[in-house]
Each structure stands twice: as C-alpha cells, then as structure tokens.
Amino acid sequence: MSVTAGPGPRVSLWAVWLVSWSALAVAYLWVQDVDLSSALYDGFALSSAAAILLGLYRHRPAKPAPWLLLAAGIALLAAGDVVYTWLDRDGTIGFPSWADASYLAGYAAIAVGIFLIFRRSGGGRGALLDTAVFVVGGGLVLWSLVIAPSLDAVASVEMMGVALAYPAMDLVLLALVLRLLMSSAERPPSVNIIAAALGFFLASDVVYALQSVAGSYTGGILDLGWLLGYALWGAAALHPSVGNPIRQSAVPAVLTRRRLALLAATAAIGPALIAAHETLVIRVDPMPVAVLSGVMFVLIVVRLAGIVHGQQLLLEERSRLQNTLRRQAVEDPLTELPNRRGFLEAVSTAVALDPLGTAVLFIDLDDFKSVNDAHGHATGDAVLRVISRRLRRSLREGDEVGRLGGDEFAVLLRDCPSELAATGFARRTLAAIGGPTVVFGQTVQPTASIGIALGTEGATGTSLVRDADLAMYRAKALGKSRSELFSQGLYEDALRALAIRRDLARVLEEDQLRLFFQPILALETGEIQGFEALLRWFHPTLGLIAPMEFISLAESSGAIVPIGRWVLREACAHAAAWQALSRSPIGVSVNLSPVQLAAPGIVADVRTALDAAGLDPRLLTLELTEVAIDDPEFASERLNTLRGWGVRISIDDFGTGFSSLSRVGGLPVQELKIDRSLIERGDEKMAAAVVQLGQALGLRLIAEGIETPAQLERMREIGCDAVQGFLLGKPVEEASVAGLIRENHERTVSAAAPVTRRAPRRRPLSVALQPPGLRTVGRSD
Ligand code: C2E
Ligand code: CA
Ligand code: CA
Secondary structure (H helix, E strand, C coil): CEEECCCCCEEEHHHHHHHHHHHHHHHHCCCCCHHHHHHHHHHHHHHHHHHHHHHHHHHCCCCCHHHHHHHHHHHHHHHHHHHHHHHCCCCCCCCCCHHHHHHHHHHHHHHHHHHHHCHHHCCHHHHHHHHHHHHHHHHHHHHHHHHHHHHCCCCCHHHHHHHHHHHHHHHHHHHHHHHHHHCCCECCHHHHHHHHHHHHHHHHHHHHHHHHHHCCCCCCHHHHHHHHHHHHHHHHHHCCCCCCCCECCCCCCCCCHHHHHHHHHHHCHHHHHHHHHHHCCCCCCHHHHHHHHHHHHHHHHHHHHHHHHHHHHHHHHHHHHHHHHHHHHHECCCCCCECHHHHHHHHHHHHHHCHHHCEEEEEEECCHHHHHHHHCHHHHHHHHHHHHHHHHHHCCCCCEEEEEECCEEEEEECCCCCHHHHHHHHHHHHHHHCCCEEECCEEECCCEEEEEEECCCCCCHHHHHHHHHHHHHHHHHCCCCCEEECCHHHHHHHHHHHHHHHHHCCCCCCCCEEEEEEEEEECCCCCEEEEEEEEEEEECCCEEECHHHHHHHHHHHCCHHHHHHHHHHHHHHHHHHHHHHCCCCCEEEEEECHHHHHCCCHHHHHHHHHHHHCCCHHHEEEEECHHHHCCHHHHHHHHHHHHHHCCEEEEEEECCCCCCHHHHHCCCCCEEEECHHHHHHCCHHHHHHHHHHHHHCCCEEEECCCCCHHHHHHHHHHCCCEECCCCCCCCEEHHHHHHHHHHHHHHHHHHHCCCCCCHHHHHHHHHHHCCCCCCCCCCCC
C-alpha cells in the first residue's frame, strides 16, 4: 500500500511506518518519567502487533496464521510488561511470576510463527549442520556467561526451569535466524525484515541477560534494540511481500571461505573461554565447555565429511559424463558402430602404420530413400541395423566397419595386400548385404554400391575415405549394386565436375552457350521437317563441354531453369527466321529437363519465348523424357495448357526399358522418339513394338541416332515417320542451318519430281545420302 507524499514519488506505507517509528523509539530514550516510559514502551509493542494486523488486512497473504501468531506473541510480551508493572507496583514482585508466564507464552508464539514463516529455508544437511554449530557455540557462551552464573541465584526447581527457559527461547530464535541465513534460499524482503527484527531482539535479550547477571540493567539504549525489533516486525507485515514464500534453491548450502572462518571461530569459543577463565575473573565450568566443544567438533567433522563425499560423487558423475561424451563423439547410436569421426580415426591410424596394406570400402545403400518412403523410418532404421550386423559378421580379424551417416557405411581393411583382395571382399560384402531382409513383417531387398580405395604412399585417413566415396559415386553412375575401384581419373573427373558446377552459374552472363541444330527428316521424302536444338558450352579454359556432362549438374544446382529459358528463347527466335527460307514450315524441337517442367515458371517461359519470336506455336516441339512425366497428373495440367496453344509434345528416349505407354496415354503427346540405344543395339523387335504401339495411338514416330544406311533401311521397314542421326546430318551451328535448308530443297524438289506410287518414294533419301550428302555440314561434334 502506498501513500502519496505530494507530487514526489510514491512512498510505501511500510517505509513510512519504519522511519517514523524508529524516530519515535529514539525520542523515547529521552523520556525520564518511569511510568510514562513503560507505558510508551508497551504502546510501541502493541502498535507493532496492530501494524501486523493492518499489513495482513492490506495484503491478504494466502497463509496469515504465522503472522497472526507473531502478532499474538508481541501482544503477550506487552501484556507481560503490564502484568509485571502491576505486580511490581509496590516493588515486591517475585520470580517466577505470572508476568513470566505471559513472556514465555509470547516467546513461544513468536518462535512458532517465525518457524512457520522461515519453514522453507532449505539448504540441506549442510545448512542444518552449520546452524547447529553456531547454536551450540551460542549456547556455550550463554551457558558460561548467563545461565551458569544465574543458576547460583535460584532457590527452587521452578525458578531454575523458568530461568533456563529464557536463554533456551533465545537459542531457539537464534537457531531459526541462523538456519535462514545459512540456507541459500531466495528470501522475499518481508522475511529479511523479520530476520533483522530478530537480530535486534536477540542482541537486546543477551545484553539484558548479561546486565541482569551483573545486576546493572539500566534500560535506555538497551530498550532501543527491542523497540527497533518491534518496528521492524510491523514493517515486515506492512511490506507488500508479506506472505510471499521463500523460494528454496536446489543448490545445497555452500561452505564459503567466510562461513568456514566463522565455524572455526565458533569452535574456538570453548578454548577461548578456558583461556579467559585463567586470565579474567569469569567462572567457567570445564565440563559443559568440554562437552559442547566436543559436540561442535563432531558437527564440523560431519559437515566436512559431507562435503568430501559430495565432491567424490561429483567427480564420479563427471568422469561418467566424460566417458559417455567420448563414446558419443565416436559412436553411432543406432548401430553402435563407430561414426564418421571414429571410423576416420581408425583409418588414419591404420594408414599411418601401413599405408600400402590399408584399403577402405565406401558402402552406400541403393535407393534407401525409397525404403524409408515406402515402409517408414522405423523400418528404415531396422534395415540399417540388420545391414550393420551383416557387415560386422563379414569382417575378418582386424578389419573395422563404421557408419558414416544415413545409409552410408564403410569398411577398413587392414593387411589388404592387393586390389584383388579388396575387390573380392567387396564382392562378398555385396552378397552379404543383399538377400531378402524381413523387418516388421515387410520384405525389402537391399543392394549397395561400393567404392574401393587402396592405400598409397602418402595417403591419409581423410583422403582414403574421400577416394572411396568418389569410387562409390562411379559405381552408382554405372548402374548401382556393384563395386568400383578408385582411380586418379575419378579424382580429376570430380574436380572437373566441381569446376563445371561452379562455372555454370555465370555461363549466361558470360555468353558461353550456343545452340546447335540437328535436322529431322521425313523418312519418305527426305525433306527437312525441323531441327532439334542441342546445347553446346564453349568454356574459356575447358573447351567444348557436351550437354551430357553439364546438364545433370545444372539440374542439381538449379541452373538449368535460367539456361532452359535461354534455350527456349534462342530456339524460337531462330526457328521464326527459318520460315522465310523454306516453302514448307520448319519446326524446332527443344529438350526440356524434368527439373524445368517442374519449375513454376515453365508455362510462362514458353509463352514469352513464342511471343518474343513471333513463332507459330505449332512449330515448337518440346521433348520430354519419361522421368519428367513421372507424375502424370502434375504434368498434364501444364502440358495441356501448352498443347492448347498448339505446342507439340514429344517423348524422348522412348523404349529404354522403363517405358510405359500407359503413362503417356493420358497426356497430350503427339510424338515418340525411339531411343538411340535400340537402334544402336539393332533391337528391331523392341523398335517395331514401339512403332506399332505409337501408331496405334496415332503418334508420329521418330528414330534418332541413325548412323548407317542399314539402320535407315530398318527404320523404313518398321514404318517410322521421321529420322535423325549422323548419317543424315550432325548437329551444326546456327549459321549453317540456312545452307542445309536450301540444299535439302534442291535435292528433294529435283528428286521428288518423278514421284509416282510406291517404289520411288524410297528414292529421295537415297539421293540425299549420296556424297557429298548432309553428313558433314558445318561444325559438328
Ligand atoms: P537427346 O535429346 O537424346 O539428344 C540427342 C543426342 O544424340 C545429342 O547429343 C545428339 O548430338 C546425339 N546424336 C544425334 N545423332 C546421333 C547419332 O547418329 N549417333 C550418336 N552416337 N549420337 C547422335 P548431345 O547434343 O550431346 O545431347 C545429349 C543430351 O543432352 C540430349 O539427348 C538431351 O537429353 C540433352 N540436351 C541437349 N541439349 C539440351 C537442352 O537444351 N536442354 C536440355 N534440358 N537438355 C539438353
Ligand atoms: Ca532430344
Ligand atoms: Ca533422345
């Protein structure tokens, strides 16, 4: 609660109370009249009790009981004074009297109240032991200086009991305060104020007791301690934090250097008293001093033993933790195999000892992602555990297996004398990994690709693992489920791939790309119907780079999207220009990577390219591989839009084994390009089947990669519509296209002139094939 003092800051009631009451207490020292003085004194005490009640009323703590006990205790102390004054009105009060009953009851109420308020001090055994030492020390002082001397004066058992009760109460209060101070609890201000009040109170009590023993009680300044105690008690209850709990700290009481010094000093009280006995005129009984000093000694020993024990526990815990951390740093938790770091350490040691006898196998599971996707991660993890067990079992003595992460494992072979030994081990490992694996009732058939690196002079653990990794990539590229040996060439390839990937980012702004064009001819007439646009990269230092080498890198880096946009624009612009050169329309075919088709801007990119060139959309063919239409539903929306404008859709590399016309069925496709490998292999059955299927669907069929007249003849027989290949024309730079078109015109026009029904139809192409035909025109690759 606050009182506003003028325009200044808000002043708290408790502070106002404390300051004004302290001032009044000091003023009280000047009151000379004895009756007035004792009335004022009791007035103070009672107002303190009233302040507590006011504080409780204002702040409404959840548990007011302890504070009510405190107020009652203070009231009882004041009542004791009144009784004392009454009984002593003619100076004949006895001891003990009813006043003592009231005093002791007051002390008891205060002690219980404070016990309850301080209850949650905590601090553990340490705080208790420290408190005990100090209380015993205090007891020793009180015993020697106050209790023992005053016992001489008591005449009866009741007198002795009551006389002992006061110092006992003081010791209890002392114990309560010390316990609070010894603990490391977080105390609200009201609790601290209570502790301060107790401090003043106890100090006055002790001084009073000493003075009583010496028969020199004078009141005055001594009363100030009690009065300030009362003032503080009131302030504690008026403070807004009244009733806030003590927040116990989890940390046990710390034995600070200062506290240790205090404990030592307390332990020295006994010897000091004995010494004082020799030099001063204090009577000290050796027996209680010895007993209480002994008790303190034991308490301190127990306290220190607890600390030593705690320290030991801490050390053990720490070394346990360090061990766990060390293990975790080098071990994979799933398979309990060494992890990448642990494995690298092992390889490094092995290579350092015997570089030529060390080999590393880098093992990567094939298509493990699909296991995870199809069966869930729990199954995936189980498969990894099964495989780790199989790998462990396949090891020879001295070899080691580690899990490098994900679906990557590695084996370290020591004493591996030859390439043959390593490849043999790899073969056995492939066999060990494969084979049906049943986990959670599901059968998976794991296979792996393995890269092998053999130690060389100067190899390190890192270089061996890296080399084996590169070889593993080669094994994947060569068709998976196999092993491949590292060679220096692989390393150079990897470096080249790195350079290519890096330089791809600037290929457009540095204008290093060119489009080449390869003619596509109608099989019956030999007439050029269009050109396929094929990318060429003229790299300033690496020279001409074929698309086979950089397209997949551009796909994985995303560079294919802007590059593909450029290709579309260029191809459309050139195609638009060709139309003036020819009587019949000349189309252009542009390859579209799956990544491009999946990119969000593809439809807009095509539109922009067509519009910028002013090209009839019907002259643009987009060549897609089947991978691009893997998700036909997704592809169909885009393709339908494009088809709606008239753009033609062609399926490239058709017939490679994964082909499925069902996938193509739902899509707006007009054309199939029979894969070059079929023609190369002479797989006519397959080629014929593709042609039949295509014809049934009403598709135009193009055979690409025609290199020999025999192949051309075969394609004619199975009924292809159009052909493309080195035999008919290599890809040429743009500048040569016009010449090709013109030449083709002259040839086909003259050749077509005598066309009648069937037989002559074959002739135009044969004519076109006469040297110097279309075979070596312009710059080619
Ligand atoms: P593709 O679409 O199957 O292109 C045909 C490839 O076969 C071309 O290789 C071409 O030069 C080659 N070729 C043509 N006739 C013959 C022949 O008679 N015998 C042999 N052995 N080869 C022949 P190129 O230009 O190296 O292109 C390779 C692949 O790169 C293309 O395969 C295509 O998938 C991709 N590609 C080329 N240009 C682009 C492009 O602009 N964008 C995208 N996304 N991919 C492209
Ligand atoms: Ca193509
Ligand atoms: Ca192709």
